[in-house]
Structure formats: structure tokens, C-alpha cells
Amino acid sequence: MKKIGVLVSGGGTNLQAIIDKVHKKSGEIAVVIANKADAYGLVRAENSSIPTEVVLEENFADCEAFNAALVERLQAYGVELVVLAGYMKIITPSFVAAYPNKIVNIHPALIPSFCGEGFYGMHVHEAVYAYGAKVSGATVHFVNEEADAGPIIAQRAVALADDDTPELIQKKVLQIEHVLLPWVVEQCCLGRVSVDGRRVYIEEKSEEENR
Ligand code: GAR
Numbered sequence: 001m002k003k004i005g006v007l008v009s010g011g012g013t014n015l016q017a018i019i020d021k022v023h024k025k026s027g028e029i030a031v032v033i034a035n036k037a038d039a040y041g042l043v044r045a046e047n048s049s050i051p052t053e054v055v056l057e058e059n060f061a062d063c064e065a066f067n068a069a070l071v072e073r074l075q076a077y078g079v080e081l082v083v084l085a086g087y088m089k090i091i092t093p094s095f096v097a098a099y100p101n102k103i104v105n106i107h108p109a110l111i112p113s114f115c116g117e118g119f120y121g122m123h124v125h126e127a128v129y130a131y132g133a134k135v136s137g138a139t140v141h142f143v144n145e146e147a148d149a150g151p152i153i154a155q156r157a158v159a160l161a162d163d164d165t166p167e168l169i170q171k172k173v174l175q176i177e178h179v180l181l182p183w184v185v186e187q188c189c190l191g192r193v194s195v196d197g198r199r200v201y202i203e204e205k206s207e208e209e210n211r
Contacts, residue, residue, distance in 0.1 A: 002189040003030040005079030007070070007087040010121075012041025013174060014085035014106055014181050019048050021182035027189035030077040033070065035089055051077065057089065067092040071099075081188055084143065085181065088120050093145045101151070101195050103143035104188065106181045108173045110155055111139040115148035125166040125173065134160055136169055138177045140184040142195065153184050153193065153200045 004027045006015050015032060023029045032045035033053045045052045053073050060066040071094070074082060084091070084105040091103065107115055109124045114136075119127065128136045137157035144150035156179075158172045187193050192203040 002027045002080050003078045004028065004081050004083055004185065004189070005030060005074040005077060006032045006041075006045075006083045006085050008032060008034050008039050008041030008085050009036055009088040010039055010041065010086050012039065012044045012086065014177055015041045016044050017178040017182045018083065018085065018185055019044065019050070022185050022189065023048065023050070026186045027081070030079055031073070033073060035087070041085070063090060064092055064094065067095040071095055074099075081185070083181070083185055086121075090147070091143050096143060096145055101142045104153065104181075104184060105141055105143050105148070105150070106177055107139045107141065107148050108136075108170070108177065109139065110135070110137045110157060111141060111148055111152060115139075117147055119148070122166065122170060125169040128160075128169055129164070129166045136160055136173055138173055138180050140180055142200070151195055151198045151200045153187075153202070154180055156180050 006029055008015055029050050031051045031053060032041060033055055034042050035055060035057060037054050042052045055069055057066045060069060082099050082103040109115060109128060114124050114127050135157045137155060139152055139155045141152045142150040156176045158176055160169060187202050194201050
């Protein structure tokens with residue numbers, strides 16, 4: 001089974017979805033790493049007997065050293081696929097080079113809208129609301145050297161109602177995320193995902209596999 005490393009910064013509902021739908025089925029979460037000691041994602045991992053680590057940026061000289069430490073810990077657990085599940089820190093080029101097209105991120109909007117620097121978590125939904133967009137959604141993409149700019153693996157849209165607040169938009173988008181992210185992680189674990197430049201292909205299941 002492919003070994004997965006999940007990075008979290010907060011509540012970890014996306015981590016929970018991966019635990020429920022992928023862990024010990026199509027892949028194995030070898031470690032959950034948080035950049036905050038009180039990230040609730042750590043509790044979710046512990047509840048499922050998954051090893052956890054806390055790596056705090058403040059304990060390192062700079063962002064580069066912090067990212068090198070993350071790579072070192074992931075490699076120590078034999079991680080082959082990295083999943084950013086609500087991870088709010090920058091991934092440096094040397095981290096990307098250690099896991100080329102092997103880092104998957106979930107973004108709570110339809111890239112290339114409402115993404116890039118400053119667009120994370122609730123800020124994204126507030127921007128979608130303020131702009132008056134009629135749809136939003138979730139994007140799962142590979143991580144490259146630029147924020148939210150790597151090849152798109154999968155997207156799903158959701159219609160917004162006129163009276164949806166940023167909180168309601170977040171709720172609608174999270175529901176989609178919890179389906180989309182585990183599905184992508186599963187496809188990666190099963191070796192069904194290939195990348196050709198910016199284009200990502202997911203192999204269709206044969207009829208026999210679908211049965
Ligand atoms: C999710 O909506 C995720 O898409 C977003 O943070 C939330 C984390 O929720 N990620 C980003 O904004 C990354 N740029 P969770 O901790 O409950 O999974």
C-alpha cells in the first residue's frame with residue numbers, strides 16, 4: 001500500500017475524510033504532521049492510531065530549514081504521497097523537488113479564481129461572497145513552485161444562493177471537498193493518475209473493476 005503523509009494546520013475535516021475513505025483501504029496514512037501544536041487534526045489521527053508529529057516553524061532559522069525538516073520527517077516514515085489537507089504554509093521549491101508531482105493540495109475554490117497568495121481558508125469564501133460569484137467549488141491540484149498554480153487533478157462546482165453567507169459557502173464547499181479529496185488520493189494510491197505538462201489524466205476503471 002502506498003504510504004501517505006498528511007500535513008494539517010487546523011480542524012482536519014479533510015484528514016478525517018481521508019482516514020474514513022482511504023486509510024488501510026487503497027493507501028496507508030503513515031504520519032500526520034501539524035505546524036501547530038493544537039491542531040485538532042492531530043487528535044483525529046491519534047483516534048485512528050496514526051503516528052503524529054508537530055513541526056513548528058519558529059524552531060527553525062528560516063522557511064527553508066523548516067521545509068527541509070518536514071521533508072526529513074516525511075522521508076523517515078517512507079512517505080510516497082504528500083497530502084496538504086488544510087495546510088496553511090508555503091511549500092518551498094526544495095520540498096517540491098523532493099516530491100515532484102507527489103504533493104496534492106485541496107483549495108476551497110475553483111482555481112484559477114480566488115487563489116494564490118492570501119487566499120486560504122475563510123478568506124477565500126469571503127472573497128467569493130464579496131465578488132458576488134454564483135458558483136464556487138473545490139480544486140485538488142499538484143503542488144509546484146507557485147502558490148495554487150500546479151496542474152489541476154480534479155474540480156467540482158457548487159451553485160451559490162443569493163442568501164448564502166461566507167459561512168454557508170464554506171459549508172457547501174467543505175461537503176464537496178470531503179468527497180473530492182479522498183477520491184483523488186485513492187486514484188493516486190491506485191496508480192491511476194498521470195501528468196503531462198499541465199494536463200492530468202485519471203485512468204478510467206475497467207468494467208470488471210467497477211463490479
Ligand atoms: C479547507 O476548506 C481547505 O480547502 C482549506 O482549508 C480548509 C481546512 O479545513 N485549505 C486552504 O485554504 C489551503 N490554501 P479542514 O482542516 O477541516 O480540512
